[in-house]
Amino acid sequence: MSEPFFALSGYDSRRGRGSHEAGRPQTFAVPSLLRSLLSEHLDPGYAAAAARRDQQPPGTAAGGRAAGWAWEALAALLIATVFAVAVAQARSVEPGVRDAQQVLAANVRSAESTTGNLTDKRDTLTDRVYDLRRHRLADDAEGQRLLAGLDKLSLEGASASVTGPGLLVTVTDPGIGRNLSDASKQRVSGSQQIILDRDLQLVVNSLWASGAEAISVGDVRIGPNVTIRQAGGAILVDNKPISSPYSVRAIGPPAELRDAFDRTPGLYRLRLLEMSYGVGVRVDGRSGPDLVLPAGAVRDIRYAKQIGAS
Structure with a gap:
């Protein structure tokens, strides 16, 4: 160690030595900083606090502890009061909330019933129009050509029900299970749902690309604007x-449709979800008029027009 280092610690190696002792081997004492670290284990602040506590009158410490306990009890009483008021308020508004929920549920059920009745009426009228149209146009060659064109347009526009062979793809969501409690098993944060809209979209697009002539998801026909x-x-x-379980039905030649669908990204996605999350996937070929697809909703197509244009 150099001499400036010992100078900083207050140690002088030549102190108390004569000139005749200059050639003797020197003993290096432990610097004051290291000596204090080895000998003084208590921080000076603790020692000062203990000294101040010893200088206080005998009853001061007990009074301070009592004051602390009093403040803690007051804080606990305040928290209990807040919780009691919150519980009382929740109980007071609970009947009103329950009544509002019942009214909303009744309105939803009424609206669903009305929508179902209107949908049945629309389907009945659509079938009557379809039968009358075929009856009036099937007598001559021109009417038959017109019917063929209308049938093609109704198939593309999903405006008429379709019956025939095809594929039935059934996808079952595993739901909440032990393995889904882990966040790594959640495709959407905070949700236990595995099958998402983009999965069904990819399956439908893959069936179209495989040669499907008509598709429905659940009981809803897939057509324009759907x-x-x-x-x-x-x-x-x-x-x-x-x-x-989500059922996707596709009308088309079962064998050719199945072979093409087996090589599509839609089925690859379903198989990956099956291996990773336990999703149920089943693809069945249906021959004969086994699949019945309902007619879709027909909407008026509106076009934008420049203001002032004829």
């Missing part, structure tokens, strides 16, 4: 909620 989207924990097809 969307499959996520709304919270529900999947809406044309704004109608569907639930697991």
Whole structure:
């Protein structure tokens, strides 16, 4: 160690030595900083606090502890009072909330019933129009050509029901289970739902690419202006909620449709979900007129027009 280092510690190696002792071996004492670290184990602040406590009158410490206990008791009483008021308020508004929920549920059931009745009436009228149209146009060659064109347009526009062979793809969401409690098993943070709207979208697009002539998801026909989207924990097809198991029906040649669908990204996605999350996937070929697809909703198509244009 150099001499400046010992100078900082207050140690002088030549102190008390004569000139005749200059050649003797020198003994290096422990510097004051290291000596204090080895000998003084208590921080000076603790020692000062203990000294101040010893200088206080005998009853001061007990009074301080009593004051601390009093403040703690007051804080606990205040918290208990707040919780009691919150519980009382929740109990007072609970009947009103329950009544409001019952009214809303009754309104929803009434609206669903009305929508179902109107849908049945629309389907009945659509079938009558379809029968009358075929009866009036099937007598001559021109009418038959017109019927063939209308049938093609109605198939593309999903405006008429379809019956025939095809594929039935059934996808079952595993739901809440032991293995899904882990956050790594959640495809959406905070949700236990595995099958999402984009999965069904990919399956439908893969069936179209495989040669399907008509497709329905659940009991909803897929046609123009029909969307499959996520709304919270529900999947809406044309704004109608569907639930697991999700059935996707496709009209087309079963063998060719199955071979083509086996090589599509839609089935690859389902198999990956099956291995990773336990999703149930089943693909069945149906021969004969086993699959019945309902008619879709027909909407008026509106076009934008420049203001002032004829």
